[in-house]
Amino acid sequence: MVFLxxxxxxxxxxxxxxxAPALAQDWPSRPxxxxxxxxxxxxxxxxxxxxxxxxxxxxxxxxxxxxxxGAGGSLGxxxxxxxxxxxxxxxxxxxxxxxxxxxxxxGGLDPRQDLTPVSxxxxxxxxxxxxxxxxxxxxxxxxxxARAEAGAITYGTSxxxxxxxxxxxxxxxxxxxxxxxxxxxxxxxxxxxxxSRDIDIVFASTVETLPAHRDGRARILAVTTQGRIPxxxxxxxxxxxxxxxxxxxxxxxxxxPGLPAAILSRLSAALAVIGQDASxxxxxxxxxxxxxxxxxxxxxxxxxxxxxxxRRVAEAAGIRAE
Numbered sequence: 001m002v003f004l005x006x007x008x009x010x011x012x013x014x015x016x017x018x019x020a021p022a023l024a025q026d027w028p029s030r031p032x033x034x035x036x037x038x039x040x041x042x043x044x045x046x047x048x049x050x051x052x053x054x055x056x057x058x059x060x061x062x063x064x065x066x067x068x069x070g071a072g073g074s075l076g077x078x079x080x081x082x083x084x085x086x087x088x089x090x091x092x093x094x095x096x097x098x099x100x101x102x103x104x105x106x107g108g109l110d111p112r113q114d115l116t117p118v119s120x121x122x123x124x125x126x127x128x129x130x131x132x133x134x135x136x137x138x139x140x141x142x143x144x145x146a147r148a149e150a151g152a153i154t155y156g157t158s159x160x161x162x163x164x165x166x167x168x169x170x171x172x173x174x175x176x177x178x179x180x181x182x183x184x185x186x187x188x189x190x191x192x193x194x195x196s197r198d199i200d201i202v203f204a205s206t207v208e209t210l211p212a213h214r215d216g217r218a219r220i221l222a223v224t225t226q227g228r229i230p231x232x233x234x235x236x237x238x239x240x241x242x243x244x245x246x247x248x249x250x251x252x253x254x255x256x257p258g259l260p261a262a263i264l265s266r267l268s269a270a271l272a273v274i275g276q277d278a279s280x281x282x283x284x285x286x287x288x289x290x291x292x293x294x295x296x297x298x299x300x301x302x303x304x305x306x307x308x309x310x311r312r313v314a315e316a317a318g319i320r321a322e
Contacts, residue, residue, distance in 0.1 A: 027087050027263050031062040034253075035091045037076025039069045039186060042158075043207035043287070047122060047251050048092045050283055051274065058270045074100070074109065081114040085256045087263040090118065095163045095249050098306035102314035103161040103321040112307070116259040117299035119271050121251040124289040125223040126167045127209045128238060129202045131194060132219040136201065139222050139241040145200075146177035154180045154199040156190030161321045164190075164203040166310055167224050167247035169317040171203075171238060174245045194218065205249060206231065206288025224249070231288045248306070250292065252299050268295060 034052050036045050045067065052063040068076035073096055083089040097111050130136040136145065146153045157164035160183045172179045184190040187204035194202045195217060202209070203224075210231065212218035222238040223229055224247035239245045253271075255264070274280055275293030284291050292298075314320070 027266060028059055028061040030088055031064055032059070032087070033064050033066050033089045035076045035080050035089060036065060036067045037069060037073035037091060037093055038067065040067050041188070042186060043124065043205045044092060044094050044251055046207055046287065047124075047284070047289065050280065051092065051121065051253075054274045054277060054280060055270060058273055074104070074107065077109060077111070077115070080254065080256055081109060083256045085116070085258040085260060085263075087255070087259065087267070090253055090255045091115070092121065092251065092253050094124075094251055095306065096161075097252060097254070098303055099161065099163055099166055099310045099314075101307055102166075102311040103319070111254065112300070112303055114257055115254040116257055116264065117296045117303065118253040118255055118259075118264065118267060119296065120292040120294040120299050120302060121253055122284055122289040122291050123225070123248070123250050124287070125206050125225045125229050125232075126164060126203055126247055126249045127206055127213075127223055127232075127235075127288075128171070128221045129191070129194065129204065129209045129213070129218050130200065130221055131197070132216055134200075136221065137219070139236065139238065142201065142221060143175055143177060143241065146172075146175070146179060150178040151180045153177075153201065154182050156182045156184055156193050156199040156202045158187040158190060158204065159183045159185065161314075161319060163247075163249050164205075166313050166317075166319065167249070168203040169319060170247055170313050171224070171242065171245055173313070173316060175242045191218070210288050229288060229290070231285060250302065251289075252302075254299070264296060 034048050036048050038044050048065055052065055056063045068079055076091055080089050080091040101110060136142045155168050157168060182199050187208040190202045191208055193199050209220055213220045220235050222236050224238050226246050227237050271293040275291055281291050
């Protein structure tokens with residue numbers, strides 16, 4: 001098989017890719033589909049296209065993006081969960097993968113059993129955003145307003161049961177306030193509602209919020225990560241005002257159950273190369289994300305940690321998928 005690798009990448013191609021198991025030499029022999037269970041133009045879709053371009057160069061086959069939005073992301077997940085384990089279909093999704101069991105306790109899909117973990121792709125910060133001209137100039141002001149009148153502050157998200165929704169619910173619970181959730185069909189729609197003064201704040205990823213923050217149309221009050229992020233060094237982490245509050249968001253790649261170890265090994269080797277690509281790192285940094293191209297075991301461990309956490313949050317807040 002011939003690798004279609006650019007001259008720059010050819011010079012940096014590590015031995016781990018060349019030494020992939022012999023059993024995987026015939027893979028891939030057909031185009032690969034990356035299933036995105038969300039609409040085009042969203043944060044997962046943006047990162048998926050960056051990843052697809054580089055996988056195409058390394059693996060020598062077209063890597064096609066297929067958007068399968070609907071049913072809270074389950075259409076895309078189920079498509080891959082029921083695909084043959086031949087390395088032609090993978091799903092790239094967000095930390096909603098760990099939220100799915102909490103939203104659908106009887107939904108018949110457990111990502112730990114019904115998918116093969118491949119890799120964490122990136123950590124991406126969820127942000128708490130307000131209008132720059134309003135009274136909510138920082139988290140302290142937001143908390144004062146929320147405590148003055150229960151439910152008076154509205155927060156928009158990309159939908160019921162989304163990672164943004166649960167991040168907001170966890171924030172409210174840990175801060176001891178009541179916020180009114182307003183779901184939209186996507187975070188970009190929620191951002192438009194914020195700018196139109198229909199809602200007070202938005203929980204959304206940096207992909208949707210950084211452009212408006214940079215050009216002064218919105219103000220990022222905080223990030224929900226463990227600490228401040230490189231792209232927003234002057235913006236506090238929310239736990240600086242609400243001790244203990246962290247709501248991780250990440251993107252990940254998974255395959256069908258029973259994916260052969262040889263295919264998984266070869267794909268992991270290619271992802272390790274991409275993780276060292278300075279241009280890929282820079283593009284993710286511009287989106288407010290941090291590359292985490294990881295071994296499969298790290299995604300499996302993240303799912304094992306996050307699924308029980310989000311189940312507790314959903315149960316405490318009484319959140320269930322519609």
